Each structure stands twice: as C-alpha cells, then as structure tokens.
Amino acid sequence: MQKITIVEEKFYGRLKSRKLTDRQNDLFNTLFPKVSIEHFDDIDKTKYESIFLEIGFGGGEHIAEQAFNHPNNLYIGCEPFVNGVASLLCKIEDNDIRNIKIYQNDARNILKEIPENTLRGAYLLFPDPWPKRKHIRRRFLQIKTIETICDKLIKGGVWRIATDHPEYQVWLKKHINLKEVQSMFDIKIFESCNRPDINDWPKTRYEQKATNNIIYVELAKL
Ligand SMILES: C[S@@+](CC[C@H](N)C(=O)[O-])C[C@H]1O[C@@H](n2cnc3c(N)ncnc32)[C@H](O)[C@@H]1O
Incomplete structure (x- = not known):
C-alpha cells in the first residue's frame, strides 16, 4: 500500500509575546x-x-x-x-x-x-503583510491557498479578506484580477468609505487600530 505523508507547513509568525495572566x-x-x-x-x-x-x-x-x-x-x-x-x-x-x-x-x-465543499465561509482579516521582498512567499494569500479555500467552500460560500497594508492591497488586487480567480469566485470590493455592515462583519483589533484606507474583499464561490 502507498504511504501518504502529510507535511506540516512551517509557521513564521510570533508564537508568544507577553506573559499570560493567572x-x-x-x-x-x-x-x-x-x-x-x-x-x-x-x-x-x-x-x-x-x-x-x-x-x-x-x-x-x-x-x-x-x-x-x-x-x-x-x-x-x-x-x-x-x-x-x-x-x-x-x-x-x-x-x-x-x-x-x-x-x-x-x-x-x-x-x-x-473535505471539499464543506465551509460556508472563511475569513482572512488583516493577514501578516510580510513586506520584505524575500518574505513574500510567507504571505498567506497565494494562488495555491486561493485554490485550496475555493475547494473547501460550498457553492455560494464566501471568503472575506481585509487589509490596510498598502503593499498587501496591491498583492490582493493582483490576485483577484487573475482570470483563474475570477472564474472561481464572484468578487466584491469595498473600502473604508463604504465599509460592509459592522453587524455582519465585526471589527478585529487590527481594524480598530488601522489608520490607512482598508480594502475589504468578498469572494463568493461560483
Ligand atoms: C496581523 S495579525 C491580525 C490578527 C487579527 N486577524 C486582526 O485583524 O486583529 C495576523 C495573525 O495571523 C496569524 N497567522 C499568520 N499566519 C497564519 C497561519 N498560516 N495560520 C493561522 N494563523 C496565522 C498570526 O499569528 C497573527 O496573529
């Protein structure tokens, strides 16, 4: 029988900062x-x-x-x-x-x-921007992860992404403009001036602290 090995992804972010309270x-x-x-x-x-x-x-x-x-x-x-x-x-x-x-x-x-066709929704809110060129491969949003999340969503399931980081915004727009991504999702874009309803899309801590314009994207699986 063929042996299948699942390789754990390497995580690059911080694992701990402050001491925990009692x-x-x-x-x-x-x-x-x-x-x-x-x-x-x-x-x-x-x-x-x-x-x-x-x-x-x-x-x-x-x-x-x-x-x-x-x-x-x-x-x-x-x-x-x-x-x-x-x-x-x-x-x-x-x-x-x-x-x-x-x-x-x-x-x-x-x-x-x-399994495929399982999730009703996914959220990627204010992902680590990894702005240095040599770290771009660490960004969560890659064509491979877009394909993976699309597979896991049910039809009509929605993936919400938000970022206030100027370089990540360029990265995000570049990806959602790809023909292959547009063939997978119906895409809506909002900005700080027409922010989605706060009751339906609550703010994270990063959003509360953000000072730049924010881009909010909703990708609905076709
Ligand atoms: C910039 S913070 C934003 C946190 C939160 N979403 C917000 O908006 O306040 C990004 C978070 O994503 C986590 N993260 C980064 N890569 C991840 C991954 N591959 N899987 C799960 N969490 C990840 C980091 O540990 C960090 O807490």
Missing part, C-alpha cells in the same frame, strides 16, 4: 482542552448548520462576535499565537460561547484535512 493560565488548563481541536475529524459536525473558518483570529474579536450572534453555526479559529488564543479563551468564557473550536496551529494544516 486567569489565562487557568483557562489553558480548564477550558482549552474542551474547545481545542488537533484535527478536523475531532468535530461532531452534525451539531451545526454551517461551518466557518477564521485564519489568524488574533485576539478573537471577530470570531467571538460571529459565534455569539450565530449559535447554530460552528466557527473554527486558527491561531498559533499563544496570547491570541488566551484572549479568545477569555471571550469564550465571558460570553458562554459554545460554538467555537480553536486550532492552535497553522491554518494551512487543517485546510488539508477539510
């Missing part, structure tokens, strides 16, 4: 084992209407609000950064949120396990 340490011991997953198959999918995936949830502001507002859906949050996970654990406990699963790892790894 409460955060407690939540890592008590709540984290209940809400974290190591594999997509750890989830009982029958309990939820739709499944959404957030890539790099940071402090968890957006995923927590989406999950709180839509208790019948499941939100899988991917974030290797320990302090970000600790912030989300506090939000889950404070708001008694029951429909978030945390994948404390590189999103590209769980994406390999998610």
Whole structure:
C-alpha cells in the first residue's frame, strides 16, 4: 500500500509575546482542552448548520462576535499565537460561547484535512503583510491557498479578506484580477468609505487600530 505523508507547513509568525495572566493560565488548563481541536475529524459536525473558518483570529474579536450572534453555526479559529488564543479563551468564557473550536496551529494544516465543499465561509482579516521582498512567499494569500479555500467552500460560500497594508492591497488586487480567480469566485470590493455592515462583519483589533484606507474583499464561490 502507498504511504501518504502529510507535511506540516512551517509557521513564521510570533508564537508568544507577553506573559499570560493567572486567569489565562487557568483557562489553558480548564477550558482549552474542551474547545481545542488537533484535527478536523475531532468535530461532531452534525451539531451545526454551517461551518466557518477564521485564519489568524488574533485576539478573537471577530470570531467571538460571529459565534455569539450565530449559535447554530460552528466557527473554527486558527491561531498559533499563544496570547491570541488566551484572549479568545477569555471571550469564550465571558460570553458562554459554545460554538467555537480553536486550532492552535497553522491554518494551512487543517485546510488539508477539510473535505471539499464543506465551509460556508472563511475569513482572512488583516493577514501578516510580510513586506520584505524575500518574505513574500510567507504571505498567506497565494494562488495555491486561493485554490485550496475555493475547494473547501460550498457553492455560494464566501471568503472575506481585509487589509490596510498598502503593499498587501496591491498583492490582493493582483490576485483577484487573475482570470483563474475570477472564474472561481464572484468578487466584491469595498473600502473604508463604504465599509460592509459592522453587524455582519465585526471589527478585529487590527481594524480598530488601522489608520490607512482598508480594502475589504468578498469572494463568493461560483
Ligand atoms: C496581523 S495579525 C491580525 C490578527 C487579527 N486577524 C486582526 O485583524 O486583529 C495576523 C495573525 O495571523 C496569524 N497567522 C499568520 N499566519 C497564519 C497561519 N498560516 N495560520 C493561522 N494563523 C496565522 C498570526 O499569528 C497573527 O496573529
């Protein structure tokens, strides 16, 4: 029988910054084992209407609000950064949120396990810009990840991307203008002056701090 080896993606971002508070340490011991997953198959999918995936949830502001507002859906949050996970654990406990699963790892790894036509939505909000030329390959948005997310979305499923970083905006526009991407998705673009509805698209911490014009893109799978 042929042996299939799945290669783990190398994550380049920060894994930890500040020391955790006592409460955060407690939540890592008590709540984290209940809400974290190591594999997509750890989830009982029958309990939820739709499944959404957030890539790099940071402090968890957006995923927590989406999950709180839509208790019948499941939100899988991917974030290797320990302090970000600790912030989300506090939000889950404070708001008694029951429909978030945390994948404390590189999103590209769980994406390999998610079957095609599964996700109702995906979010990539204020991704690390990796502005240096030699680091461009570290950007999450690549033609390969666009194809992967398209495969995992159901028809009509939506991938939302936002960035305030001028170079990433150029990168994003370059990708969504590609013929092959336009043949996969119906694409809508918004800017700070006509921002999507805040109740439907809550602000992340990066967005709250952003000073540049922001570009918001919605890619709906055709
Ligand atoms: C610039 S921060 C933005 C955080 C949050 N989305 C916001 O808008 O406040 C980017 C985050 O993405 C995470 N990240 C980067 N690459 C990732 C990957 N491949 N999978 C999961 N998370 C990733 C980083 O750890 C970081 O917390």
